[in-house]
Each structure stands twice: as C-alpha cells, then as structure tokens.
Amino acid sequence: MFYAYGRDKGLKLTRLEVWKKITAKTGRVKIELTQQPDIRVESLYLWSMYCAIKKGCEAVTWESIGAYQRLTRVQLKPWESMLMIDIEAERRKPGKEVDDG
Numbered sequence: 672m673f674y675a676y677g678r679d680k681g682l683k684l685t686r687l688e689v690w691k692k693i694t695a696k697t698g699r700v701k702i703e704l705t706q707q708p709d710i711r712v713e714s715l716y717l718w719s720m721y722c723a724i725k726k727g728c729e730a731v732t733w734e735s736i737g738a739y740q741r742l743t744r745v746q747l748k749p750w751e752s753m754l755m756i757d758i759e760a761e762r763r764k765p766g767k768e769v770d771d772g
Contacts (some may be wrong), residue, residue, distance in 0.1 A: 682766070691765040721755050 678685055684692075689753070690701040710718055721731060728735045736752050739745070747755075 716752060717751055720747075721758055722750075724755065730763070731755050 679689075694700050697753065724731050724735050724739045727739075733752070733756065733771060736747065736755055
C-alpha cells in the first residue's frame, strides 16, 4: 500500500487521492482501496509522523527521526522510533515496490 502514497510524474495528488476521485466519479472501486491496512486510531499519530519524516528524506533512518525530533521538539519514546524503523524496513524489503516520488 506504500505505492498508493506516491505520486506519478507531473501529478500533485497521490495515487490514493486519484483513485478516490475516480471512485467518486465512476462508482468503480480500485482494488487497492479495499486492501488498505487497518490502523487503530491510537496509532494514527505515529503514521502521521512517519509520513512527515518520509517527505523530507529518501529513507526513514535513526538520523532522520532524530532530526525530526529536534526540529519539531517532539520527543518520541524508543518503541515509537523503533516502530518507524521497522515500517521502513518492511517497506524496503526485496520484492516490494518502493516509490519515493
């Protein structure tokens, strides 16, 4: 599903946003929209931080997490930082489509 958050060249919208617009206009649901991961409400803040960090770098690393914490003055707990590293590792596994666009 990481692919959905990327952008095709020349577009300002993410693929996910484009798919949702197409669904609204045509009534046809792209299969990727039905395969979104369930994220508990309590965890959404971490996903938002991960996406914010991801916007500013090629890969989410310990250094990029540290820079985010310094710039935003948000202090993450060790398990929160580790979770972001784990998400990035999962995202970059061989065979997964990685799009940093």
